[in-house]
Amino acid sequence: MEVNGSRKRETYHHGSLREELVEACVRLIETEGIAAVSLRRVAREAGVSPGAPYHHFADRAALLSAISARGFELLTQDLLGAGGRPGTTSGGDEVARTAAAYVAFARRHPGHFQVMFRPELSEPEKHPAVQEAGDAALQVLTDLVGRLGVSDPQALGITLWALGHGLASLTLDGLLAQKAEVWDTDADDLLSRAVGQIGRSVDALTGHATGATG
Incomplete structure (x- = not known):
């Protein structure tokens, strides 16, 4: 269920996924610092699958x-x-x-x-x-x-x-x-x-x- 929910969220926000990932990363930096940033962690903060960020960021x-x-x-x-x-x-x-x-x-x-x-x-x-x-x-x-x-x-x-x-x-x-x-x-x-x-x-x-x- 959690995976399906994650997929639904990713599909629903596909058009603005890049911006959502950027905003999620900024929030993470502000609350926990730059050291906390990884693509996997940002994906979790944005509510998308771990591989989703790689569609926009290498x-x-x-x-x-x-x-x-x-x-x-x-x-x-x-x-x-x-x-x-x-x-x-x-x-x-x-x-x-x-x-x-x-x-x-x-x-x-x-x-x-x-x-x-x-x-x-x-x-x-x-x-x-x-x-x-x-x-x-x-x-x-x-x-x-x-x-x-x-x-x-x-x-x-x-x-x-x-x-x-x-x-x-x-x-x-x-x-x-x-x-x-x-x-x-x-x-x-x-x-x-x-x-x-x-x-x-x-x-x-x-x-x-x-x-x-x-």
Whole structure:
């Protein structure tokens, strides 16, 4: 009966099986970590037969690469949505909103975030869609920095990426909350202040009026 039920479920969801497997894997990562992921385990989580994932993914890395690529696509959308119309705010304001969007993305999609920056898991050299999606996300930051008119946009770009990614990682790992407790402050307020500081630093660097906020 269990096998028959599994077959019925697999047939019923055949058209969207790939997406269901991806979602099941993301949920597994979020609840038990990446180490728990195997195609057999993901199949069980999705309620399909053990062989079903192989119709869409050759191996574990192929499944993780799909999660990584989708994560970068979602991140790109969020970063693009964070920026205001050029010229309506200072560069620092735009940078602050972009950094905040980066952290917010990590909070909403922790399963994706854990995979996206682990090339040994998603093997982008074998799955070019990951590299393409990652480049598109980075291009949003590159375009933003290019509009700031700084002398070394590459150095500033990688610095801003590191700051945004660091805040996101500290937030997901719970370290930001721990530090906020030690300092007797609110974690979200601390994050907002940190993001605002990034924006103010950019404005100081570019000679614009400060006032960037989280």
